[in-house]
Amino acid sequence: MLPFILKRLGLAGLVAFTVSFISFSLLFLSGDPAAALAGETASGEDIEAIRRLYGFDRPMLVQYGEWLFQALRGNFGESYYFKLPVSSLIADRLSVTMTLGVCGITFALLTAVPLGVAAAIRPNSIIDRVALFLSVAGQAMPSFWFGLILIVLFGIKLRWLPPSGASTWQHFIMPTIVLGYYAMPAIMRLTRAGMLEVLNSDYIRTARAKGAGEGRVLFKHALRNAIIPVVSLAAVQMGFMLGGSIVVESIFALHGAGYLAWESIARNDLPTVQALILIFSMFYIIFTFLADVLNAWLDPRMRSS
């Protein structure tokens, strides 16, 4: 199993490196970052001054090399807008986003897995249809709109939950639902499909022939095998969720990293945007790597090969 982990680790590193280059070079798309930074009213001299100040006059690869070197040491430069080190800015905001991400994926798993299992046990039953409806509707529901509807309904009309902010745990309920709902359909479908396949397999028949009860057949023999692909998917979804937290955080005014991303993009705060893209990518890479390892550990066929 160690060679497998090392190989995956090498691949993850290579992906991370490529992503860092892309996220750095994205911001040269506009042609002249100095002009973009100086604003439309700036004179030619101002732009030149900014160019020198931020080192935009050097070759791009040199700039990238320096940026990467500093980034590896945790230094992402200074925010143009907040005039603070980007790293401390992000560090302050990350806990909200992480909390939201963990709550979101937990919510998604806690609803999707039982629903998927129940749907697979009785295909075409009422519960299967409800699950299918929820997943189809969930995939089509624009999350920003869903969030607004929840705010109007539970935050303002019924006054059950605070509509925005992040000061208490109640503030996280609606954002968790919106974010989790986004990941639910895929997890539910995969759980259902996996359970259906496993329940039709020969070894389930063997378990029944041994005299195992239904509960034991379902949970010990079937779910154990069906859950393996769900682990990978959950990790991928967790990565997507953190990236997608920008929408949810902006709706619920949760001042996390996603909100910071929105603010800094709107304000052309390039160093912050670069750092955030890189950090969100890193999270995705780390999650999928951990999922691969966990998967290999869960699946004996991969563990020994």
Add this chain to the structure above:
Amino acid sequence: MSHIQDTVKPLLSVRGLTLDIPLASGTLHAVRGIDFDLHKGETLCIVGESGSGKSLTSLAVMGLLEKNIRRSAEQLNFDGIDLIGASKRQMRGLRGDRIAMIFQEPMTSLNPAYTIGDQLVEALRLHRKVSREKARERAIELLEKVGITAAASRLSQYPHQLSGGLRQRVVIAMALMCEPELIIADEPTTALDVTIQAQILSLLVELTKEMDVAMILITHDLGVVARVADKVGVMYAGELVETGPATDVFGKPMHPYTRGLLHCIPQPGKTKRGEKLGTIPGIVPSLIGDVQGCAFRTRCPHVVEACRGDIPERGQPPHEFLCVHADGARAAEGEPA
């Protein structure tokens, strides 16, 4: 031998077992009123083409049919227990304990997520209050019995680490964990290499004889049947068209289908050198909708108008067959009466 046993109460007694599968295009009458008895320690071989209902019959005895299949029978008795009326709990108690099953596909019939040891131990501990240690000892003992070397170290291996032949040995060991009285083996060697097939089969027969276990062996390999069967049931299109002691059925096959089958394999002393082996022309008919008369009539060389009507049961117990011809048209084929 079976004449003596007929006076003893059978271990398994089946009368009029019928299995219907509702489909969009009508009801599929997969198994239509079959009867057979099986005594303690006896081996019954059920032979027939694929789709003739052999596997369904075995699953029906185990109570493991898909939910959509309707099962009915005048009698389905295992050692005095009515399996039709038995509760789920009762059936669960019987399965794996007194009736065990061996499936066709050793590659997929073991759970890939658990070790061989876990699965063997589970088989025993589902029915007996024994410690894990005792169960492990029993597992090792049986693995050795089915001819697996280094049994103790095999316990921690996963199914994918074993070859097909080894896995089927494990499956056999698992079936024997609780010392069952009846083993149902559904084509246990079909998926294996030819050289392994013979080994596994002799092992199975040897063990059932040694442990005095009754066995229903489902197969389409007549060579196997000739070697191991006490009794034979020939199944065609959901019916047992001929049943009887193996020596009788092979020595004097009554039903035209049985004779057709036997002509398909070379028989020492009977088949002449250079002679062409027989084939049965045509295909198994659809069993959807009302099935009237003899299902073999579309392929039978001796078909007459009466084949569309009710088919009488012929012969004397224990050798019986279903045919409109009193002699099963043996005379028409020039066979001795």
Add this chain to the structure above:
Amino acid sequence: MALQEPIDPLLEEISGPTPRQILRKRVQGHMGLLFGAGVVLVLLVIAILAPVLAPHDPYLQDLANRMVKPVFMGGTWEHPLGTDHLGRDYLSRLIYGARVSLLIGSVAALISGVIGTAMGVAAGYFGGRVDAVVTFLINVRLAMPVVLVALAVVAILGGSLQVVIAVLGLLLWDRFAVVMRASTLQVRRREYVSAAQAIGASTPRVILSEIMPNIVNNLIVIVTLEMAHAILLEAALSFLGLGVQPPTPSWGLMVSEGKNMMLFEPWLVLIPGVVLFVLVLAINLMGDGLRDVTAPDSRS
């Protein structure tokens, strides 16, 4: 022998309906597919005929008639769905908004489809190093947060329809590549492909006439799903103010503009959201339905 006439019920016809008949029967029996395709078709016609169908100019402001209520909330038939905060006719903006959504969805899916299919088929067909590079690129692409990158690029380049389409088209090829790679891998080893190679068919010919026809079903399914994905993303970008720019009527933008008034006039948010939901739902149902009726494993 006289008995073996076709009247014998046991000798019933074995050859069933033709594959085309089976497909037609399945399509007709699939409610999701029929509903989805129907809704998409209707919205497509509405989008094409927008200038004819829209009762008003979607850009015409009428500050004297701001936020007129829709007819089902006590408004008049002059503005069946009311007017927005600038007095523009809401129904007309919705109708023109269908154009924006469908245009962005289809062109973005087309661009990403071409990129992703080329990459996936190449990876699946050639294998080896090509496959390794494509798999690596897919990993890189998946690691990048789509919404964030799209927002950043649109912010830098300016939010026009063309930029949004290009950005989405260049970002959403991953699923095409993944599915097409897997499908090609499956088909590549079939005998008819080996046969074509054996008679000396050129590589492009083998890909175009042996591989593609056998994976095109999967491609169509992904096209629909990615179209829905692109439409949702455009709406999200526009909602965040970094997608299609005002005054262009985009449903996401309409939700965003209505957001400030949603406490008092919730329909401003509800109506464009529901329409967006219905369109995406319909496209997804169509995609799922196509998968159901063409899936090879359920063709028996």
